[in-house]
Amino acid sequence: MTESKRSWGKVRQVQPSGRYQASYIHGGVWGVTKGVRFTALSTFDTRGDAWAWLGRERELIERGTWTPPFERYQQFEEERAEAERARRAAEAMPTVESYGRQYVDRDDLAGASRERYKQILKYYILGEPATSNRRGMTKGKPVITYGLGDIRITELTRAEVRAWWQSLPVKTRESSCRQAYDLLRAIMNAALEDELIDVNPVKVKAAAQAQVSRERNLPPLSIPVLYLVADAMPERLRLGVLLGGVLGMRSGEVRALQRRDFQLSANPPTVTVSRSVKEAEGKLEIGPVKTARRGIATRTLVIPAVLVDAIRAHLREHTQIRRSGLLFWRASDGGPVRSAAWLKAFKRACNQVATDLEAEEAMQIAAGEPETDESQRVRELLTDHGGYIFHGTRVTGLTWSYRLSGGNLKAVQAIGGHTSSKTALRYQRADVDYLAAIAESLSAMTENGANP
Secondary structure (H helix, E strand, O other): OEEEEOOOOEEEEEOOOOEEEEEEEEOOEOOOEOOEEEEOOOOEOOHHHHHHHHHHHHHHHHHOOOOOHHHHHHHHHHHHHHHHHHHHHHHHOOEHHHHHHHHHOOOOOOHHHHHHHHHHHHHHHOOOEEOOOOOOOOEOOEOOOOOOOOOEOOOOOHHHHHHHHHHOOOOOOHHHHHHHHHHHHHHHHHHHHOOOOOOOOOOOHHHHHHHHHHHOOOOOOOHHHHHHHHHHOOHHHHHHHHHHHHHOOOHHHHHOOEHHHEEOOOOOOEEEEOEEEEEEOOEEEEEEOHHHHHOOOOEEEEOOHHHHHHHHHHHHHOOOOOOOOEOOEOOOOOOEOOHHHHHHHHHHHHHHHHHHHHHHHHHHHHOOOOOOHHHHHHHHHHHOOOOOOOHHHHHHHHHHHHHHOOOOHHHHHHHHOOOOHHHHHHOOOOOHHHHHHHHHHHHHHHHHHHOO
């Protein structure tokens, strides 16, 4: 065993390994108490490594940050163990993908909603490649360029959410992008409630503002135009447009109506809404209405006298015979009409009305009469942006219900089967005709005031 000394510290070679051990004396008071020898916790390959360790120890002493080597080792081990626990905890924390899939698979979602959420999550949040060429997608290519699936929910930041939002095809797939934003926010709200995160990072001002504008973009139809569209439908589906546009019923509710739901001899005549057509994972079935999970399982609507004869005729000529017979059904198997087929017939009727209006306008122009702005506005409403959708008839019915009830939101809420007055208010539209009527009333009031 050989050893060497310098002005401070000692290094010796340990046999038979041939490695080097370093130590030094620190503490004590000269001539009063002896210092304590501190030895490195491990030996070194070379003598230079040993002296380098001593130099680092001397620097710690001179800076006043020195602690005994074993205490430093213990602190290092505790920090390493804590870092390992944090790493394991982070790895155990769900990603946006795993937590999102858990969220959309929960039991309290309706089948159609669950299927739609899964599609939105898959293509618009996780960024998986499309599996078919439908709904504006290209098979094999992702819809977005910045997916969030691999990010752990505790690590998702507002900057990443903004980058994700900017990668969405908002201009071409606006509705799906808004739904994706709403779904991501709902997923992170669930994580907030589960106390997995402290703040929901899904806060994109442009997305929130655009969502509000989208909800207000679908104007109601005037009653004459509503009847024109109904008349352009196949005769066996005509009544459905009137039920949606006058009573404000949902598409699934209209398609689930049965003969026994109508009480036409009552005073007043009524229809009970308690079922809805559900479409999920390729299956078509009739189940409870959308709001049944929130305590509104059924509602009774008063039928305006103007619809009674049309309903009687439909029950007589187009409805299945039994009491549970459907008003609207498929000739192939007697089941309820699918949403896609219903919407296809409705859009075809809207296009037909627009074509007829254009032909009438052309005849007026040929006769020397100017084109009217109203005809142009209605044609654009029925055909622009992919065409008017059947849900617009519900907007129509609930908007007119609100106006004719004198702004009674509770009444509109009951008619529409809404769970809150806030939801009922979303269906109100200030269309041009209504604003014109207000302007005329104001004009008349002003004239009367000026000329008493």
